[in-house]
Amino acid sequence: MRQINQGARSAASVLCEVKQLIEARDPPLNCFTALTFERAQREAAAIDALRSQGKPLPPLAGVPYAVKNLFDIEGMVTLAGAKLNASNPPATADATVVERMRRAGAVLVGALNMEELAYGFVTENPHYGTTRNPHDHTRGAGGSSGGSAAVVGAGIVPISLGSDTSGSIRVPASLCGVFGLKPTYGRLPRTGTYPFVNSFDHVGPFAGSVLDLASAYDAMQGPDALDPACAQRAPEPICASLSLAAGTRIGILGGWFHEWADPTARRAVQLAAGALGASQWTELKNAEAARAAAYIITGAEGGALHRPRLIERYEEFGPAARARLVAGTLIPASWVVQAQRVRQQAYREAMALFERFDLLIAAAAPVVAPRVGEETLQINDRSIPTKAGLGVLTQPISCIGLPVCTVPIWPGLDRPALHRPGSERELPLGVQLIGAPWREDLCLAAARSLEQAGIAQVRLP
Amino acid sequence: MTESADSLESYVRAALTLQGYRFDETQIAEIVVQFSRLELIAQTILHQPLPFASQAAPVFRP
Numbered sequence: 001m002r003q004i005n006q007g008a009r010s011a012a013s014v015l016c017e018v019k020q021l022i023e024a025r026d027p028p029l030n031c032f033t034a035l036t037f038e039r040a041q042r043e044a045a046a047i048d049a050l051r052s053q054g055k056p057l058p059p060l061a062g063v064p065y066a067v068k069n070l071f072d073i074e075g076m077v078t079l080a081g082a083k084l085n086a087s088n089p090p091a092t093a094d095a096t097v098v099e100r101m102r103r104a105g106a107v108l109v110g111a112l113n114m115e116e117l118a119y120g121f122v123t124e125n126p127h128y129g130t131t132r133n134p135h136d137h138t139r140g141a142g143g144s145s146g147g148s149a150a151v152v153g154a155g156i157v158p159i160s161l162g163s164d165t166s167g168s169i170r171v172p173a174s175l176c177g178v179f180g181l182k183p184t185y186g187r188l189p190r191t192g193t194y195p196f197v198n199s200f201d202h203v204g205p206f207a208g209s210v211l212d213l214a215s216a217y218d219a220m221q222g223p224d225a226l227d228p229a230c231a232q233r234a235p236e237p238i239c240a241s242l243s244l245a246a247g248t249r250i251g252i253l254g255g256w257f258h259e260w261a262d263p264t265a266r267r268a269v270q271l272a273a274g275a276l277g278a279s280q281w282t283e284l285k286n287a288e289a290a291r292a293a294a295y296i297i298t299g300a301e302g303g304a305l306h307r308p309r310l311i312e313r314y315e316e317f318g319p320a321a322r323a324r325l326v327a328g329t330l331i332p333a334s335w336v337v338q339a340q341r342v343r344q345q346a347y348r349e350a351m352a353l354f355e356r357f358d359l360l361i362a363a364a365a366p367v368v369a370p371r372v373g374e375e376t377l378q379i380n381d382r383s384i385p386t387k388a389g390l391g392v393l394t395q396p397i398s399c400i401g402l403p404v405c406t407v408p409i410w411p412g413l414d415r416p417a418l419h420r421p422g423s424e425r426e427l428p429l430g431v432q433l434i435g436a437p438w439r440e441d442l443c444l445a446a447a448r449s450l451e452q453a454g455i456a457q458v459r460l461p
Numbered sequence: 462m463t464e465s466a467d468s469l470e471s472y473v474r475a476a477l478t479l480q481g482y483r484f485d486e487t488q489i490a491e492i493v494v495q496f497s498r499l500e501l502i503a504q505t506i507l508h509q510p511l512p513f514a515s516q517a518a519p520v521f522r523p
Contacts, residue, residue, distance in 0.1 A: 292506045299499050311481055314488070323488070327495035330476040335503050341511040348515075 004047065004062035011044035011051075011062030011107060018064040018109055021156045028137050030129045031151040033069050034076060034111040040064070043107040058105030059239075060219055063212075065159040068148050069111040070118060071095040071203075072192035080194035081114040081144070083127040084309060084316040095192030096227070097161060097203055097220040104219035109157060112147030116318045118163060118196040119302060119325070120144055121171045121390035122370075126318035130372055134176060134461045135427055139369040142172035142390060145206070149176035152206045155460045159207045159216045163193060165200045166294055167364075167394025170406045173206055174364035174430025175390075177408040178458050179213045179447060180206045184437045185401030186231040188217075189224030197301040198229070200294065200398055208458045210448040213405070214239045217440065238441040242448040250278035250446070251357035253434075256287035260392045262379050265363035268409040268429040272361055275455040276446060282353060282360070286346035290396035293339035293346070297399075300336045303328025320387065347400040354436040359446055363393055364406045364430035397434055405443035406430040407456035428459075469497060 003009040019037065026032055047062045067073070070080040072091035079085050094102065102108070113131045115123050123131040123146025131146035133139040134154035141150040145162030149172030152160050162169045164182040173180030181204045188203050195201055205220070207213035221235035252273050261269065273279065284290075303310075306317075307329045314322055353360065366379045370386050377389040384392065397404055408428045435443045450456035473493050477484060484492070 289506050289509065292502045295499065295502045296506075307480070314484070323491035323495045326477075326482065326492050327473075327499055329480060330473060330492075330496055331499060331503075335507065337516060338507055338509070338511070339503075340517045341515040342506050342509065344515040344517060345511055 004051070005057050007051070011047040014062050014064060015040055015044045015107060015109070018157060022109070025154045025156055028132060029134060029150050029154055030131050031112055031147040031154070031156065032066065032110045033079060033113050033128050033147070036073060036076070036108050036110050040107045040109045043102065047105055047107070058103065059215055060101065061105035063106045063159060064109050064157045065101060065106050065161065065216070066108065066110045066112050066148070066151055066157050067098060067161040068114050068145050068163060070114060070163060070194035071098050071161060073098060073108065073111060076111065078194050079111070080118065081116040081125050081128065082317070084313055085194070091192070093192065096189040096224050098192070100220045100222070101216070106159070106219070112151060112160060114147060115144035116321050117306070118144040118165060118168060119321050120387045121167060122387055123147065123172070124372065126320065132372065133369045136369065138371050139427070140175065140372050142175035142365070142369065144168040146172050148206050149173050149178055149180065152176070152178040152208050153458070153461070155208070158209070158212050159205055161203065161205055164202045164204060164398060165197050166298060166398050167391035169202070169204050169206065170364045170394045170404060170430065170432060171390050173406040173408070174428070175369040177410070177428030178206050178208060179210055179408065179456070180204065180406040180430070181213050181217055181440065181444070182398065182404045183217065183440050184403040186229050187403070187438070187440065188220050189227040189230040191224050191226040195305060197298045199297055199301060202398065210242060210444060210451050211239070213447070214242060214444050233438070236441070238444055241441065242445050244445040244449040248359060248442065248446070249357045250276050250359045250361060251280050251282040251353065252278055253284060253360050253362040254281040255283035255285065256396065257284070257362035257393055260366050260379055261363040262367050264368055264411045265366055265429055267411040268431050269361060269363050271409055271411065271455055272407065272431040272450060275450055275453045276361070278361060282357065284346070284350060284353065284396065286342070286349050287396040289342045290346035290399040291392065293342040294395040294399040296331060296335050296339040297343070299324070299328030300331045303331070343399055346396065350400055350402065351436070358435070359442055360434040362432050362434065364432045365390055366392055368427035368429050394432070397432065402437060403435045403440045403443050405433045405440070405447040407433060407447045407450050408458055409456060410459070469493070469500060
């Protein structure tokens with residue numbers, strides 16, 4: 001990614017290569033819903049003009065990236081995965097983070113497929129098709145930011161953007177074997193993104209390396225008065241300080257996070273914990289309650305957002321989303337208030353844990369990528385619907401807004417005999433590195449440490 | 462149908478009418494299934510005694 005900044009390549013030549021990669025690799029995966037080559041050519045030309053004039057280049061000069069199709073792109077309709085948005089007028093400006101990526105020199109090549117209205121953990125979109133897993137096309141990419149994870153996992157672009165309400169960055173990052181960052185709630189502005197649940201919506205990057213992830217994160221930081229949830233904090237760049245201090249106290253989350261992790265997920269946690277020197281187990285006792293609270297608040301807010309169109313245009317919603325959304329609009333207010341209390345309670349418990357630990361680790365998904373259309377997950381001795389079950393380990397964490405870097409682990413990593421093509425062991429599974437609020441630096445430093453140790457790695461299919 | 466399933470369905474039907482939805486029986490049946498799932502998960506937290514102080518107050522700045 002740094003070849004342009006180092007003068008080895010032009011932005012135009014990189015863009016040309018990305019176009020070929022899209023042509024060759026995207027058709028079986030279905031990552032893109034729209035391409036923005038005209039804009040990309042303008043952005044690449046602007047970088048090459050700076051280059052030829054010998055002027056300093058911005059940090060992401062010429063780096064190609066793509067965004068989940070809920071980010072506004074000037075001149076394009078923001079779909080948020082929903083056909084009923086296709087008749088909306090085009091966006092009049094870029095989303096704030098897209099504008100910040102542009103200012104950092106990145107080159108936008110397209111918009112990416114997602115779960116309809118971001119409601120679900122698989123990207124089996126009834127209108128725009130299924131996004132498949134780059135490591136096994138019979139399996140799904142996860143969701144709701146499935147296109148964003150798959151496009152990086154396939155090596156088409158080094159960086160993409162997605163959103164995470166209950167796990168929509170962490171689950172697909174886990175299933176597609178890429179790095180993903182869900183920052184602290186309120187760290188990155190959501191202005192110009194199609195909302196789902198205002199109380200939980202986060203935006204963040206996916207990348208093929210920790211340095212790329214941190215570079216994109218740094219480029220997007222900073223306050224934004226137009227997003228009331230966005231913290232009024234100056235940017236805290238971390239790219240230059242990605243090293244984990246000796247003595248960092250790391251706890252392994254047991255209880256709920258162990259019970260709902262299958263043997264492969266447990267092995268992934270074990271590998272990450274071993275490499276980080278973590279051996280102490282701990283528990284977030286309110287995890288199950290926090291997940292329930294996330295469910296109730298999501299149902300109520302998500303339903304309320306879409307209620308007018310559910311009344312008028314019910315048939316235009318996909319079958320998987322519409323009945324769930326309507327049910328959400330019927331949730332009694334007292335349930336929502338209780339869920340908000342639970343959220344606070346779980347947050348306080350987590351803050352007490354962070355007096356003993358600097359970082360917590362847990363699997364990001366309970367299982368490796370399920371097959372497309374698989375309706376039920378078997379997790380240890382329990383069955384759970386796939387659409388809801390894939391988020392069982394991420395929902396309690398986003399409910400309380402903690403920053404998380406998901407790192408791709410290959411559970412067969414130290415067992416070469418099991419590491420044969422086509423076997424289940426070849427599939428990645430992500431591990432969440434969870435920090436206290438505003439400690440993205442620690443999450444990314446731990447991720448970098450695992451990457452340098454060869455434990456966390458992105459593998460091209 | 463059990464008494465609790467019956468009262469849940471009655472609630473869904475009444476709430477749909479109150480909110481202005483007009484659905485056929487198949488659609489109502491789908492919504493009842495989805496609301497039952499929400500109710501099941503809500504039951505895990507509804508009876509947890511929690512202090513008023515743990516309730517987030519929406520901030521209003523005129």
